[in-house]
Amino acid sequence: MTLTPAELTSAVSGGIGTSPQRPDGNLKVRGEFAYASDLWHEDMIWGATLRSPHPYARITSVDITEALKVPGVYAVLTHSDVPGRNLYGLEHKDQPVLAVDVVRYQGEPIALVGADHPETALRAMKKIVVTYDVLDPVVDMETAADDTPLHPGGNLVRHVPIRRGSQDVTADVVVTGRYEVGMQDQAFLGPESGLAVPAEDGSVDLYIATQWLHVDRDQIAAALGLPQEQVRLTLSGVGGAFGGREDLSMQVHACLLALHTGKPVKMVYNREESFYGHVHRHPAVLYYEHGADRTGKLVYVRTRMYLDGGAYASSTPAVVANAATLGVGPYEVDNVTVDAYGLYTNNPPCGAMRGFGAVQAGFAYESQMDKLAEALGMSPVDVRIRNAMTEGSVMPTGQVVDSAAPVAQLLKLVQDKPLPAGTSSDIRELPGGVSNTTHGEGVVRGVGYAVGIKNICFSEGYDDYSTARVRVSMVNGELAAAVHTAACEVGQGLVTIMQQIVRTELGIERVTVLPMDTTIGNGGSTSASRQTYVTGGAVKAACALVRARLDGRTDIGDEVIDETTEWRHRATEALDPVTGQGNAHVQYGFAAHRAVVDVDVDLGLVRVVALDCAQDVGKALNPQAVVGQIQGGSAQGLGLAVMEEIQTSGGKVRNPSFTDYLIPTVLDMPPMSIDVLELADPHAPYGIRGVGEPPTISSTPAIVAAIRAATGLALTRVPVRPEHLTGT
């Protein structure tokens, strides 16, 4: 009998649209799931990294003599030990594997030690003598372009202009603002770690926590001077990512030590080193002017924004493009002027973090929409709905939004949710909580709204694809499938999604997810909310090839059906460099939040009482995981709103620890009621719309709007600190 895919679906459980348990769930709750920092190898040694204490300095000498004499030390390496290209980077190869004669940020790697114990490595590191000629750091993103050039070609990494409609139209009601976004950290819990194992033929295996195996591999091979096939990567367990693992950290360093010593090398950052070891979210300064008619209809939006990329480019060019192209938000505006600048400074390097440029713009344009509502005497929701884009709307880039854009509907959904009861009398539910700072006196409540837009998948003409292999054979008299990709599972649940897709497409319940590695083709990055879309699309396509060969059979004897295929989403275009016009994005995702806060105005303490969200996900392949993504993304937005910032002074990080860099605890998080819309995108596999990032964008401005509503303060900077509320 031959079954159609739809009939097959009903034949097995755990297909798409259901929420089967994660295949790695049992291992994770038992403590038996092997994360990168858990790896162990017979005879392995430990690697450590000597980093610059200065944000900007010329290196005048490096003396490793004494370090090499420490018993238990196997190697001390500097830039002269890098056999290949000593420069890497996601978009520009501008970052040294090990510094040569200049350091451009505090924490820049200068030397490596390999030793028999982490403590031996630390002690040896302290015996490396580096002399510096300390220079004045460039730290102000607004003036960086005209300051001391930190790289050949100057400090402007990228300028993205957008010009649409009239550039000098006027309006009846005009609001302006200057907004600042602090430097947020991904703060994934699993620190940067990996194990490099050298082989006798001079090649190397690296077991690593990363977001993108193939681009890591290419950069490592170039630095090691090896052909790509001699650098083999296998994904280990990854303890969260959120963008912070898109760039290299210890990958090349561990491989260098392993090849130099001939021993397996484990490197594990501690939390302080992790703050220096990965890129952060770009801090930003954003100037906005919104003009509207008296009905609230936007006439124009003009903005100039600066994003501080820090010492190296990382993904700054793409972050700037996102901030620019999404810079007016999910609104119809005919006349748009955008100038977005990404700069080099001597601050910590910044790159990918969940929301990627859309977060910074989102805080500013949503703050402006509230300001506009106030100027017009309209409600914040009404002014947004008055301008809300819909399917068929035109972006500032000229791109027509060609699938669902239910912006008004999302706002109405969160507006119509029941509000929480009034301020609690239980101190555990008041600002300050069990610190017992108030019993309700000085506490005021506010409600705020925000909506955001995010591009899904890679943009601007990038050839964005994934590779999937599906193998089917008989196991114990039944068909069983295995799925193999190089797409990184970082916690989001791609492993579950891939099983669900195979079950739905092939009607085979038993699906094994093979280890993710570089023996198969590129899976693309686990970023831009793209893996379910692109790797999901590749797995679906590979299943179609397998299904054709199965031809309805439920017994294939000794035959093994093994199909590998690449799948790419529809092509995008580059932006015009002068006008910023072009169909640059694949898909847009939308989420809206309503936040309710209690603020203790005497102490400047905020408690978020409720944080409800509505989001369109096209099709929820795994409803439980979708809600988990929305709640997790909302929590990171809450962090940016009221607590999370890497504070720098003269380019130096002042709070590289979880004691001083605060992320939300369970006491800081309110209940989150989530409405999920499923308005299928006809261009995407199963109609899905990327889920991970949109909730991170609208969460922050909704909370700040609620604090403004409670206090009447302007609040133009996130995170909002107690002193912003008390004026002290």
Add this chain to the structure above:
Amino acid sequence: MRVNVTVNGEQRQADDVWEGESLLFVLRERLGLPGSKNACEQGECGSCTVYLDDVPVCACLVAAGQVQDREVRTVEGLADGDALDPVQEAFVEAGAVQCGFCTPGLVVAAHDLLDRVPKPSDPEIREALAGNLCRCTGYEKILDAVRLAASRR
């Protein structure tokens, strides 16, 4: 130095321990028990929570020498063979596990809470888990998991 300690009911011995090593390091690197996690190693995140003589502690803050002749129970010691502890089961079922790096610490902390308070209120759950950071979930499904585990006791 040499450290003798009972771990998950078994008498264990670690040799050549440097005096500066933590219980966490000894568990992870010397006793083959990496379930307790190294997220901050400064007592802020709770990922390394273990029982020390039935009291939950951050293993990163306990010097290895302090556990001499004492009893440690780690996340690896909660399940009964193939059968998960109800708290572990509830975490998987409720979707409280994403990356899972916080999970071992949270499972031990929740296990301890339910031993002390079999039917905790939401504020009690929040207070008990306030020392455990999670970066993925926003905690909603972790609360769901604890409620689910409590309902099954």
